[in-house]
Amino acid sequence: MSAAYPTPGRPNGLRPDTPLQGCIVRVEPIAERHRDGLREAAEREPQIHRFTNMYTLGFERWFDLALESDAEIPFVVHVDGRPVGSTRYLNVEPAHRRTEIGWTWLERPQWGTGANIETKYLLLRNAFESWNAMRVEFKTDARNLRVRGALLGIGATFEGVFRKHMILPDSIRDSAWYAIVDDDWPRVKELLERKIERHAAHR
Secondary structure: OOOOOOOOOOOHHOOOOOEEEOOOOOEEEEOOHHHHHHHHHHHOHHHHHHOHHHHHHHHHHHHHHHHHOOOOOEEEEEOOOOEEEEEEEEEEEHHHOOOOOHHHHEHHOOOOOOOOHHHHHHHHHHHHHOOOOOOOEEEEEOOOOOHHHHHHOOOOOOEEEEEEEEOOOOEEEEEEEEEEOOOOOOOOOHHHHHHHHHHHOOO
16 A cells, blocks of 8 residues: 555544544543433433434443444533433444444434534544544435435535345335545535534524
């Protein structure tokens, strides 16, 4: 591999040494101390988890698996010092400088506040600028039009639908794929910073 394309380190090289602090959110690797607060956020409106793994697993199993994971890097999202949701890096492929951001959820009062935008921004910046990612992927249930619109809104490119991608308890899921690559990052970074600035001004 040429010197122009250095390979990042192991998957945990994506794990930040300190919390990722923004204007609206603070994002940090999940730990046992987050269990009670995150459970409260997750159980406030269970219907928001219809398209997530928590719908299948239940909170306690979901949280235990997050703590045990070596291949993924789960995070808790804080707003005003309180846990309001979670996200993670998964499908980390250092040899290909590729990862995915997924399993993202935020309690409903945080929707439209800029919390999701800044959470994505902080993880994208860490991936591209600290870990030297070449590609960051996103997948969602093709029926989840709200998330699909949000992914376009952060500058991700729609790359198609993988039919019959996953088996859910009540259906077969088609997955819509989106991605941001390193060539896109300067444009996406500027877009997200403008959006965050507007949201932060109204807090």
